[in-house]
Amino acid sequence: MSEKYCQVCGSKLIDKELEGEGMVPFCPACNEFRFPMYNVAVSMIVINKKTDKILLIKQYGRDVYILVAGYVNRGEQLEHAVVRELKEETGMTASHIRFNRTKFFEPSNTLMCNFTVYVDSDSELSTNKEIDSFNWFAFDDARKNIKPGSLAAEFLNAYLDEL
Structure with a gap:
């Protein structure tokens, strides 16, 4: 229990x-x-349609790349949380989103819901204080640079393996 x-x-x-x-x-x-009861959060594989690259971020003083993510507000639809979190953390507007998969993450008692989010370009990119740094990676380089063994890596690798 x-x-x-x-x-x-x-x-x-x-x-x-x-x-x-x-x-x-x-x-x-x-x-x-x-x-x-448990938390619900969204994580996203952000793809720049113009450059065909994936955005990875570093947060909270950690020197590892992860995916953009955030918690879903009570009563909020997952798709709305994806659009909101992307805008809040990166300033960018989603042009298209696609659901990928979910996985329960025991350490934070959170159901993580992963999406692919497409942006038309990075011209709006303006990160908030939650993001220490970021980089756009070619697909293979994103796989090599994401935090090994993390849930973010699991989501990204599953997405890339299905291409």
Whole structure:
């Protein structure tokens, strides 16, 4: 059980059988089942259509390249979060987006939803304070430069392997 306390009243949860679902966290004080909660985020393979290159970024003082990513706001559609995060972090406007795949990332309790995002050019590129540095890479070079063993690398490599 990942949730230990009720998100409504704060009481300690117990595991209880729910027909058709198996063992589910249950709040005896509220007399309600409390399905596990988790974060949702989007990550994106940003491709410049003019140069056919992929944008990789460095963040938070780390010296490794990763994909642009961000959390989805409550009630926000994934596609809207992709467009918003791209604009917030890079200043660029998405001309087209395509869903790739998802994977649950246990360390941050987050369902990561990966997309390919196409921009017409990098003329709008103006990074915010979340991005320390960035670089545009040819497809093979992006594969070589992304943080090895990361979820970002897993998403990028899966995308490139399908081309």
